[in-house]
Amino acid sequence: MTGTAAMTAPATPDRDTRAGLRRDARRERAFFLSLSLPALLLVGLCAMLPIFWILRQSVMTLRGEFTLANWEKLLSSALTWKSVWTTVELSGATLVLCMALGIPLALALASAPPKIANRLLILVMLPLWTSILVRTYGWLVLLRRDGLVNQALTGTGIASEPLALVYNFTGTLIGMVHFMLPLFVLPVYAAMRDIDGNAIRAAASMGASLPRTLATVVLPLSAGGIRSGAMIVFIYTLGFFITPAVLGGGQVSPVAIRIEKVMSTFQDWGQASALGVLLLILVAMAAAMLAAARRLIGRKGKTHA
Amino acid sequence: MLDAFDARGFRAGLWIYAGAVLAFLILPTLIVIPISFSASDLLEFPPREFSLRWYQTFFGSATWMAALRTSLILGVLTAALAVPSALLACVAMDRIGGRSAKALGGYVLAPSVIPGILLAIGLFFVLAKLRLIGTLGGILVGHVVLAIPVAVIVLRPAVARFDWGQVTAARSLGAGWARALVQILLPQMSFTLMTAALMAFLTSLDEAVISIFVSSGQNSTLPKLMFLSLRDQIDPTIAAISTLWSVLVIGIVLIVNARRTA
Amino acid sequence: MAPLPITLDALRKTYGDYVALDDVSLAIRPGEFLTLLGPSGSGKTTLLMALAGFVRPEAGRILIGDRDVTRLAPNRRDIGIVFQNYALFPHMDVLANVEYPLRLRRVSRREARERAMSALERVKLGAFAGRDISQLSGGQRQRVALARAIVFEPRIMLMDEPLSALDKNLREHMQLEIRRLHDDLGITTIYVTHDQREALTMSDRIAVMKDGRIRQIDAPQDIYCRPGSGFVAEFMGEANILAGGDCRAADGGTLSSAATLMVRAENLHLDPADCGPDGIRLDGRLAGKAYRGENWLLQVELPSGRELMMSIPSARSEGCEELSPGDPVAAFAARRHAHPIPAPEPEAA
Numbered sequence: 001m002t003g004t005a006a007m008t009a010p011a012t013p014d015r016d017t018r019a020g021l022r023r024d025a026r027r028e029r030a031f032f033l034s035l036s037l038p039a040l041l042l043v044g045l046c047a048m049l050p051i052f053w054i055l056r057q058s059v060m061t062l063r064g065e066f067t068l069a070n071w072e073k074l075l076s077s078a079l080t081w082k083s084v085w086t087t088v089e090l091s092g093a094t095l096v097l098c099m100a101l102g103i104p105l106a107l108a109l110a111s112a113p114p115k116i117a118n119r120l121l122i123l124v125m126l127p128l129w130t131s132i133l134v135r136t137y138g139w140l141v142l143l144r145r146d147g148l149v150n151q152a153l154t155g156t157g158i159a160s161e162p163l164a165l166v167y168n169f170t171g172t173l174i175g176m177v178h179f180m181l182p183l184f185v186l187p188v189y190a191a192m193r194d195i196d197g198n199a200i201r202a203a204a205s206m207g208a209s210l211p212r213t214l215a216t217v218v219l220p221l222s223a224g225g226i227r228s229g230a231m232i233v234f235i236y237t238l239g240f241f242i243t244p245a246v247l248g249g250g251q252v253s254p255v256a257i258r259i260e261k262v263m264s265t266f267q268d269w270g271q272a273s274a275l276g277v278l279l280l281i282l283v284a285m286a287a288a289m290l291a292a293a294r295r296l297i298g299r300k301g302k303t304h305a
Numbered sequence: 306m307l308d309a310f311d312a313r314g315f316r317a318g319l320w321i322y323a324g325a326v327l328a329f330l331i332l333p334t335l336i337v338i339p340i341s342f343s344a345s346d347l348l349e350f351p352p353r354e355f356s357l358r359w360y361q362t363f364f365g366s367a368t369w370m371a372a373l374r375t376s377l378i379l380g381v382l383t384a385a386l387a388v389p390s391a392l393l394a395c396v397a398m399d400r401i402g403g404r405s406a407k408a409l410g411g412y413v414l415a416p417s418v419i420p421g422i423l424l425a426i427g428l429f430f431v432l433a434k435l436r437l438i439g440t441l442g443g444i445l446v447g448h449v450v451l452a453i454p455v456a457v458i459v460l461r462p463a464v465a466r467f468d469w470g471q472v473t474a475a476r477s478l479g480a481g482w483a484r485a486l487v488q489i490l491l492p493q494m495s496f497t498l499m500t501a502a503l504m505a506f507l508t509s510l511d512e513a514v515i516s517i518f519v520s521s522g523q524n525s526t527l528p529k530l531m532f533l534s535l536r537d538q539i540d541p542t543i544a545a546i547s548t549l550w551s552v553l554v555i556g557i558v559l560i561v562n563a564r565r566t567a
Numbered sequence: 568m569a570p571l572p573i574t575l576d577a578l579r580k581t582y583g584d585y586v587a588l589d590d591v592s593l594a595i596r597p598g599e600f601l602t603l604l605g606p607s608g609s610g611k612t613t614l615l616m617a618l619a620g621f622v623r624p625e626a627g628r629i630l631i632g633d634r635d636v637t638r639l640a641p642n643r644r645d646i647g648i649v650f651q652n653y654a655l656f657p658h659m660d661v662l663a664n665v666e667y668p669l670r671l672r673r674v675s676r677r678e679a680r681e682r683a684m685s686a687l688e689r690v691k692l693g694a695f696a697g698r699d700i701s702q703l704s705g706g707q708r709q710r711v712a713l714a715r716a717i718v719f720e721p722r723i724m725l726m727d728e729p730l731s732a733l734d735k736n737l738r739e740h741m742q743l744e745i746r747r748l749h750d751d752l753g754i755t756t757i758y759v760t761h762d763q764r765e766a767l768t769m770s771d772r773i774a775v776m777k778d779g780r781i782r783q784i785d786a787p788q789d790i791y792c793r794p795g796s797g798f799v800a801e802f803m804g805e806a807n808i809l810a811g812g813d814c815r816a817a818d819g820g821t822l823s824s825a826a827t828l829m830v831r832a833e834n835l836h837l838d839p840a841d842c843g844p845d846g847i848r849l850d851g852r853l854a855g856k857a858y859r860g861e862n863w864l865l866q867v868e869l870p871s872g873r874e875l876m877m878s879i880p881s882a883r884s885e886g887c888e889e890l891s892p893g894d895p896v897a898a899f900a901a902r903r904h905a906h907p908i909p910a911p912e913p914e915a916a
Contacts, residue, residue: 018626020638025623031482032400039394039413039453042386046450047416050427057430101326108323111307111316123327129554130334131511133531134547138333140539141340141348148336148350181330200307210310239420241514246535256422263426263518273430276423283420473621474654476641478668478715492658 051280058273070270074278079258087254087282090169090176090244091237097177098184098233103226106185107218110192121189128182136246139175140166143247167249175243180236184229191225192218227294234286239279255279334551341544348541359545369530369546375520376510376527379441383448383509384502390449391456391501392494395464396486410457417454424450425518432519439521447515452505459504463497464490496564503557570598570755571632571722573618578627580613580779587613588624589779595757600749602758602766605776606802611759614776615725618757620644631723647716647754649729653708655700661687661711662696668719686718687711689748706737713745717752724749724756730765742768763803767791775799793906794829800908805832805876808908809849813869817846817899826907832864832878834904837886842899849898851875853890863887867896 061067074080105124109117127135142148143166150162165171195218203213219226241256253261255275262272307316336350341359343352363369394413398406416424424447432443467490475485491498513528520526531543573595580588587610595601603611616622618629620641629637636644655664665686669679687693690710700708709729716724726745730738746769749756760766766773767787774784775798783795794800797808809828817839828847835849836842854874855866863884867875877898879887890896 017628017635017637021623021625024638029401032397033405034397035393036397036409036413037393038390039457040409042390042446042449043413043416043453046428046446047419047424050424050431051419053430054423054427101329104319105323105326108319111319120327123331125558126334126555127330129507129558130551131513131528131531131547131554133513133528133535133543134337134550135333137531137535137539137543137547138336140535141336141350141544142333144348147348151350178329178333181326204310210307210312210315213310235418235420239422241422241425241517242532246532256420259422259426260518263429269430272426276426279420279423283418468652468654470650470652470654471656473641474648474650475656475667476621477619477644477646477648479642479645479671479719481640481642484671489656 054273054276054280056273057270058277060270062270067270070274074271074274080275080278083253083255083258084278084282086252087238087256087279090173090240090252090254091234091286093173094176094180094237095230095233097173098180098229099226101177102181102185102188102229103219106188106192106222106225107214109185109189110195117193124182124185127178132179132242133246135178136175136243139171139178139247143171143174166247168251169248171247171249172244172252175247176237176240179240179243180233183232183236187228187232188222188225191222195221223297227290231287231290234290235283238282238286255282337544337547337551340541341548343541343544346540348539348544359541360549362542363545363549366542369527369542371523372525372527372530375441375524379445379448379526380506380509382445383452384505386445386449387452387456387505388460388498388502391453392460392464392498394453395457395460396490398461399464399469410461413457414454416450421451421514425515428515429518438519439524441524444516444520444524444526447519448509448512451512451515452508455504455508456501459501460494460497463494467493499564500561503561507554507557570753572597573723573755573757574628574630575614575618576628576630578614578617578624578629580610580617580622580624586779587622588617588627590627591779591781593774593781593784595755596771598753598755600746600756600758600769600771602760602770602773603776604760604763604766604773604802607761609776610779611761611776612727613779615727615757615759618723619646619648619725644723645719645721646723646725647719647721649709649712649716649724649726651728651731653712653729655708655711655715657700659700660696661692661698661700661703664700664711665714665718668715672719683714683718686714689717689751690714705733706741709733709741713748717748717754722754724754726756726758728760729758731760731762738765739768745769767803775802777802792831792904794908797827797829797908800829800906805878806830807832807835807875809873809875809905810871813871813873814847814849814905817842817844817848827910828905829908830900830905832876833862833880834900835875835877835898836883836900837877837879837896837898838883839897839899842901845902846899847902847905849875849900851896851898853892853894853896855892856887856890865890865896867898 058070059066059068061069109120109124112120140147144150145162145164147165149165150159153159154162165174199217199221200213203217208216239256240254241260244252244254244257245260248257255278259272259275259279262268262275339352340348340350342355342357343349344354344356344358345352391413394409398409401409428443428447429438432438432440437443471489471493472485475489476482480488511528512526513532516526516529517532520529527546531546534540534543573593575591575593575595577590577592578588579590580586589610591610591614603614605611613622617624620636620639624637627637628635631644656667659667662680662683665683666679669682674682684693684696687696690713692707692710692714695703695707695711700711703711709732712729729745730741733741742765745758758766758769770787772784772786773790775782775790777798783790783799785793785795790799791803794803794806797806800806800808807830809830811826811828814828830847839846839848849867849869851867851869853865854868857864860881862881863877863879865877865879865887867877869875875898877896
């Protein structure tokens with residue numbers, strides 16, 4: 001057998017080459033890592049550093065000494081707790097309304113032929129593409145005392161006199177739901193589109209009614225999309241600024257508005273920072289809650305299976 | 306999807322409900338259009354007389370024009386900075402892979418989950434320390450950091466889908482990494498890059514919170530000015546701006562869509 | 568320019584626990600057409616990519632001529648590669664694709680054009696220079712990829728299953744064409760395939776790989792007729808591995824050696840006249856049969872329970888049609904077609 005045995009002839013491993021090869025591999029990796037440097041630096045300097053700054057400033061006096069005064073002042077103020085409550089209330093109500101409006105819309109879109117669904121999706125996306133200020137302005141026009149909505153309500157006799165729909169909690173909530181709804185519908189719709197049609201046909205063939213199929217097959221299978229939608233709603237609404245500032249008309253002050261007020265009226269950077277940290281904690285808590293909900297649902301699903 | 310059920314009543318109800326929700330979604334955008342052509346100082350609907358006076362007010366105002374100019378410059382610069390950084394980061398993630406890529410991805414996407422108000426005041430503090438409040442550069446970095454995640458979301462799937470065998474082939478033919486990326490990857494990504502640039506541009510154009518806190522005086526952006534005037538008085542000038550804005554953005558989206566299907 | 572030899576010295580590459588190259592050593596002669604053949608996962612593509620510089624080995628050395636290229640970047644190795652899916656650049660036309668390596672080498676625009684055109688002529692695509700890649704058929708793309716790989720006159724050619732995407736007729740035609748191109752240019756060529764017939768058709772030598780090792784390296788006839796192991800025997804074609812006890816001498820006597828023998832299906836005959844006086848004889852019963860056009864395939868069960876595959880050319884198949892399962896069958900093979908091999912390795916140590 002010429003050649004068969006010759007192949008296994010032991011070769012002396014070249015130490016230098018081995019080390020060199022390892023060095024080359026590291027160098028190539030470093031080259032690729034270095035490509036991400038601009039993004040790393042920009043995000044680091046313009047997002048991470050500012051957040052770090054807020055954290056630091058919340059426990060600093062103006063002269064740079066450590067203090068807990070900001071926090072003491074903040075946590076003992078009724079205004080703080082009122083604004084935290086308003087924030088939670090706004091976010092929670094937005095989520096509930098987004099679910100009530102968004103899940104049926106997603107269901108309708110998912111059950112439509114793809115061509116029609118894609119056309120309608122453009123309508124869903126349209127608000128996403130218009131400036132938040134344009135939309136807020138639109139709501140101002142619609143919801144004013146003599147706005148279109150009140151005209152319609154009094155005209156049809158539903159309300160005897162114009163309702164206060166704007167410059168208050170209601171107006172803020174409407175604006176926020178309007179802003180969040182597309183962002184909520186998209187993941188829910190995507191999850192529903194992905195449901196295997198045979199799973200639904202199977203449920204029907206086993207005798208499940210439509211409501212029962214929706215409750216036991218469609219909703220559980222789109223839970224992932226609903227959860228991502230809820231996450232997005234929380235992340236955005238907890239820190240919302242523009243909508244409450246314009247549509248709230250000074251009557252509604254969630255944490256974000258409070259921060260601005262503390263900054264502009266009192267020039268109290270330390271307390272504004274502490275409020276910022278509070279907001280960050282709220283967002284983290286919402287994220288943790290949703291993660292816990294996922295585990296809970298996941299476990300429940302398993303025991304059923 | 307629900308064709309397995311003979312539930313015409315349910316489906317009709319569902320569609321009526323969905324139609325109402327869709328109307329809720331598009332109404333505020335549409336309502337501003339007729340008002341922008343109103344001849345009256347009041348926000349009457351439907352307008353009794355039509356005119357272009359609010360467009361004239363907008364284009365005739367030095368303040369509005371300065372803000373428009375600032376916003377457009379910022380948008381272009383934001384796209385110019387965010388898209389290359391995002392593309393390079395996407396290439397890095399795609400080539401490194403594994404846990405490092407995941408960490409890198411989480412890091413560059415982080416600005417999109419931090420509440421805007423926090424970025425705004427944080428940036429304000431940092432810029433105040435550096436005495437850069439009110440400078441174009443200060444707002445610019447804020448916008449870039451918001452646009453990077455947007456560009457990454459657009460570019461990353463395209464980079465992942467790219468046939469990297471071509472880059473391998475180019476290297477076998479004598480091109481180094483950098484040259485292969487520039488001559489082979491880049492030209493084939495042109496459409497995606499354009500999409501990413503437009504998205505970055507729109508992100509900057511639409512950004513209000515950072516601008517409100519960090520910009521000032523002659524460097525005020527259009528959204529900041531709109532915000533301030535919405536707080537003070539709501540005359541139809543804003544309706545004119547809103548209409549122009551929507552036409553511009555929808556035009557861009559339609560062009561992108563048409564090019565994608567072409 | 569004289570063709571160069573290639574020397575691989577104890578090349579090693581692992582991915583976690585998986586050993587892709589298990590200290591592979593190999594000497595490739597100048598101007599040789601060597602095929603790496605093996606099942607998927609045998610390491611043949613890893614070996615090729617290590618040669619090209621796209622897979623970084625952990626240990627070992629690669630020499631082209633007497634130059635150590637182990638750590639040389641792929642773009643400096645001057646190796647022409649034809650990839651499995653061609654990897655043509657869709658944003659360039661045919662000519663630009665072929666000119667690309669020349670432009671990288673700073674060849675003047677005019678000379679690049681001339682040389683690219685002559686490479687395209689060589690693969691009979693001169694008339695297609697201005698076409699877009701998307702307008703080409705699979706076979707034409709294959710030729711562009713070939714032209715692009717040879718245009719810069721590399722001293723080594725590597726081909727990674729270049730024909731696997733083509734249909735059978737075109738593939739067989741291209742096999743001969745690639746071989747002719749190799750003979751014209753005289754470039755040392757390493758070709759990867761999992762198709763043994765392709766390997767037999769094209770190669771000067773074949774290296775059969777399995778589990779990251781080269782199991783045998785020999786000329787096509789040797790590797791087919793005189794495999795060094797049961798694995799190589801079976802991988803190269805329909806092979807019957809027989810224990811000494813299965814065979815008798817054709818004249819009825821017992822066989823002197825009791826070694827394990829390998830007999831190819833096509834070397835078994837029904838007619839004792841075909842095997843000469845010193846042939847071997849196997850007796851069994853028909854288990855199944857199939858007509859395949861050019862031949863009959865007979866499955867014969869030996870008393871030991873082993874199954875025998877016989878391929879009887881249709882021209883000499885008198886009696887095959889009448890055979891039915893259970894009938895006794897006597898198979899004859901010439902002595903020179905019964906090749907002793909080492910006893911089969913136990914499965915998966």
